[in-house]
Amino acid sequence: MDRETEVRLIREIIGLAEQKSAFLDDSIAHSPISRYTSPERFERERAMIFRRKPVIAAQSSELEGENAFLTKDFMGLPLLLVRKSDGEVGAYLNVCRHRGARLEREATGCKRLFTCPYHAWSFSNDGALRGVPHEDQGFPDLQRAERGLRKLPVSEAYGFIWIIANPDAADIPDIEVWLSGMAPDLDWIGLADHRIAAIEEVDIKANWKVLMEGGMEAYHFRVAHKNTIGPYFPDNLLTYSTFGPHMRAVLPRISMPDLHQIPEENWQIRQDANMVYTLMANTQLLVQQDHVMWFHFEPVSEALTHMRMATLVPKSSPLTDEMQEHWDKNQKITVTALMEDFVLGEEIQAGFASRGNPSHLFGRFEGALHRLNVTVEEMIAG
Ligand code: FES
Ligand SMILES: [Fe+2]
The missing domain is CATH 2.102.10.10 (Rieske [2Fe-2S] iron-sulphur domain)
Structure with missing residues (x-):
């Protein structure tokens, strides 16, 4: 991420916080549940996305x-x-x-x-x-x-x-081209100089998109994560940008709206926000202050997803027991919060069978979820 983008994103968040609003799409959207339940649909996703794209x-x-x-x-x-x-x-x-x-x-x-x-x-x-x-x-x-x-x-x-x-x-394809403009951000994160400090794998009984969607809005933070990470984030404040099929969401911490009180040259987005990068179609990166969480999605069926969750840390960070303890603790905090999302994901998937909803609703501040689904639709259409 270049400095100009960093400052622009922080300014945008400060402005949104003043208006007490997340970034808003023009309208709400509907997401038919067949996207998450149909085995035929899943086979198309497998063939057209996971077997065809990087x-x-x-x-x-x-x-x-x-x-x-x-x-x-x-x-x-x-x-x-x-x-x-x-x-x-x-x-x-x-x-x-x-x-x-x-x-x-x-x-x-x-x-x-x-x-x-x-x-x-x-x-x-x-x-x-x-x-x-x-x-x-x-x-x-x-x-x-x-x-x-x-x-x-x-x-x-x-x-x-x-x-x-x-x-x-x-x-x-050339990965820089595939990233559609996101390459400077990935250069800035610098994962070529990172190693895995902690990793675990888990099977979640939910469609992969239900799980990805959970990382793309801040609407649920104060509710679903009220006992874990919720208090560290302003209520429902987020902005997102698309890069071809990929996406960057900025999730400010409670400290970010106060940045206008300090000189702009001291602003650092990683200090006061988490960023979620969604790399179509099997990766989400949660960029935090001193490390990056790597979520690797492997859809097994329309209702089952294998996940790897890893803490990536700079290779320059010391290989001491003390630091390992720090990273293990970080991994645990993130995975604990994430399991709150995964439990909800499994409940959502189980609820599909009731046919209680023919479709899901995405509010105007859940636009990133709609974009994800539109991207998938476009990819499976060829
Ligand atoms: S050598 Fe016979 S299966 Fe590999
Ligand atoms: Fe969550």
Whole structure:
């Protein structure tokens, strides 16, 4: 974020606080519940968004050092991510090209050669098939070049490893272009210089959009989070901007409206506001004063979402027990508040079955939620 944007956003919040109003869209919007309940709709989202657009598979620090590797599952795809000797990242399906065994079983490690646990075919970390036991007898005409690991388009940028989760995809777009103007903000956050200090995973019985929507309005803060984070935020005060399919929401702390009392050159948005960056379609970043929370969404079905929640901290922060305690405490505070949202999300999802509402209502200060859904509609329409 450049200085001009930072000051402009703070001025906007001070102005909104004076008017006692969040940023308002022109009108309310309706969101049909089939968006959150239909299995056919979910399959379209999977095919048109999660298998077609760049998604974040990992944070760069998870794959540090020559020949490091990482295995993960992303929406049913077993992934093998590697750091090749030239420093570039490779992404493959973690599936042996003989008869399909899971090639690498460990979650992380360091290897140049991967040997299948079934019949010991081996593959180098550039994906090439290297060894086939009894090849002359068993596979006399084997075209090794055609039996390398299936590659996924991959790119490393802004501290993350991005993939197209589809081995049939030809290429991945330039991530700076994909970010549609949000790149300067990500540069400013500087996640390439961050590491994971704490992480946990959880399955939530709710549609992924219900969960994302929860991070895009401040209307619920004083109510749903009254016993946790609510008192630290003004009631229902937020502004948001879109960057192509992505979004930045600014959630001021109670101190921000008072910034007009100090000289503008001392204003720092991270000191007095949280920012939520929604990177379509599987990432939200909650930027706080000295760390960033990374929320990784993996929709499993229309009614189930696997989430990873991680505290990303600057690599320059000391690796002491004291600091680790600090980060663990931070993670706990955030996850406790988030679980309040997730419980609501599960209740909302369960309520869909009652058909009590044919649609949800987004108020004028919930415009970001409407934008998210419009973006999804556009993407699944092709
Ligand atoms: S399935 Fe991997 S070597 Fe046979
Ligand atoms: Fe919340």
